Amino acid sequence: MGRMMDFSEIERVLVVTAHPDDVDFGAAGTVANMTDAGIEVVYCLVTDGQAGGFDHSIPRTEMAAIRREEQTKAAAEVGVTRLIFLGHMDGEAVADMQLRHDISAAIREVRPQVVITQNPVRNLDSTYGSHPDHIATGEATMCAVYPDARNPFAFAGQPCAELDDWAVDEVWVMLGADAHDFIDITSQLDRKIRALRCHESQHRDPDAMEERVRAWWKSIAAERGRPENTSAEVFRVVDTR
Numbered sequence: 001m002g003r004m005m006d007f008s009e010i011e012r013v014l015v016v017t018a019h020p021d022d023v024d025f026g027a028a029g030t031v032a033n034m035t036d037a038g039i040e041v042v043y044c045l046v047t048d049g050q051a052g053g054f055d056h057s058i059p060r061t062e063m064a065a066i067r068r069e070e071q072t073k074a075a076a077e078v079g080v081t082r083l084i085f086l087g088h089m090d091g092e093a094v095a096d097m098q099l100r101h102d103i104s105a106a107i108r109e110v111r112p113q114v115v116i117t118q119n120p121v122r123n124l125d126s127t128y129g130s131h132p133d134h135i136a137t138g139e140a141t142m143c144a145v146y147p148d149a150r151n152p153f154a155f156a157g158q159p160c161a162e163l164d165d166w167a168v169d170e171v172w173v174m175l176g177a178d179a180h181d182f183i184d185i186t187s188q189l190d191r192k193i194r195a196l197r198c199h200e201s202q203h204r205d206p207d208a209m210e211e212r213v214r215a216w217w218k219s220i221a222a223e224r225g226r227p228e229n230t231s232a233e234v235f236r237v238v239d240t241r
Contacts, residue, residue: 011039012042012110012113013034014112015027017137018047019052020049021199024198025196029217030185031078032191042080042083044086045085046093046102050067050090051090068083078195084106086106099136100140101155101158107149107168112166113168115145116173118135119135121176138173150167174234181235183232183233184231185233217231218231
C-alpha cells in the first residue's frame with residue numbers, strides 16, 4: 001500500500017473512468033472535497049456510455065450525446081468543469097496501446113500528482129463493479145502511469161510524444177476488497193447524490209437508487225470504524241513514485 005497524499009500536497013488530479021457515472025458512484029464525494037480545497041480535478045472518460053440505459057427508443061449515437069451532457073452536469077455539481085472524452089466504444093474497451101496512448105496523453109496534458117481510476121483486477125464478489133470496460137480502463141491507466149506517460153521515448157511519432165513526459169505520484173484505485181484508505185464524504189453526500197441524479201438516462205427509479213447507495217456509503221464508513229451516520233469512499237493507494 002502507498003501513503004495517501006494529503007490534500008495540501010496535491011495541485012491537480014486526473015480521474016480516469018470507463019463510463020459516465022462511474023466517477024460519481026466511486027469518488028464524487030472525494031472530488032467535491034478536493035475542489036473545495038482548491039485542487040484542480042479533471043475527468044477523462046474512456047467511452048461515452050453508448051451501451052447504457054434502458055430506453056430502446058433512443059439511438060445509440062444519441063445516447064452518447066446524452067451521456068456526455070449528463071456527465072458534464074454531474075461534474076459541475078462537484079466543482080469539475082474540464083472533461084476529456086476519449087471516444088472509445090462502450091463495451092469494447094481493451095487495454096491496448098491505443099488506449100494507453102490516449103490516457104498517457106491526458107496525463108501529460110493535465111500533469112496530475114494523483115490519478116484516480118478503476119480496479120484493474122476482477123473482483124468476483126462484485127459483478128457490476130467488474131465490468132470488462134472498468135478492468136480494461138484500470139489496467140490501461142496503470143500502464144499509462146508507468147511506464148508510458150513518464151517515458152520520453154514512448155509513442156514516437158504519435159500525438160502523445162509532442163507533450164512533455166510526466167510522472168504521477170500516486171494512483172487511487174476506487175472501491176475493491178483491498179481498498180484500505182478512505183475519505184470521509186459525510187458533508188458532501190448530498191452533492192454526490194445530485195451528481196448521480198444527473199444521469200437520468202441510467203436510473204429507472206432514482207429514489208430507490210439514492211436509498212440504496214446512501215446505505216452503501218454509510219456501511220463503508222461503519223466497516224472502517226467511522227461514527228454512526230457518516231459516509232466514506234474507499235481507495236487502494238498505489239505509490240507510483
